[in-house]
Amino acid sequence: MPNSKGFRRGARSVLRKKPRKRGLQPIGRLLKEYERGDRVVIKIDSSCHKGMPHPRYQGKVSVVEEKRGRAYVVKLVERGGKVRTLIARPEHLKPHGT
Numbered sequence: 001m002p003n004s005k006g007f008r009r010g011a012r013s014v015l016r017k018k019p020r021k022r023g024l025q026p027i028g029r030l031l032k033e034y035e036r037g038d039r040v041v042i043k044i045d046s047s048c049h050k051g052m053p054h055p056r057y058q059g060k061v062s063v064v065e066e067k068r069g070r071a072y073v074v075k076l077v078e079r080g081g082k083v084r085t086l087i088a089r090p091e092h093l094k095p096h097g098t
Contacts, residue, residue: 011055015046030091034064039096051089
C-alpha cells in the first residue's frame with residue numbers, strides 16, 4: 001500500500017499537545033494584534049485547523065508583512081536565502097522574545 005501524502009504526514013510529534021495543554025488556548029493569543037515589521041514565531045496550535053501553516057515552519061521566526069482579513073501575511077527567510085511568504089492566523093503566531 002502506498003504512503004499517504006497528506007498535509008500533516010510525519011508531523012505527529014510536532015503537532016501533538018502535552019496532556020495539560022490540551023483544549024482551547026487563552027483568548028489573548030487570538031486577540032493579539034501585530035503591526036508591519038513585528039517579528040513573530042510560528043507556533044502551530046494543532047487544535048485549530050483553520051489558517052494553519054505547514055508543519056515544516058514550526059518554530060521559525062518571521063516578519064509580519066500585512067494583515068489579510070483575520071490572518072497575517074508573514075515573510076520568512078529560509079536557509080540559502082530563499083524568501084517564503086506564509087499566510088497564518090494569529091492563533092498560530094507568537095511574539096518573538098516572549
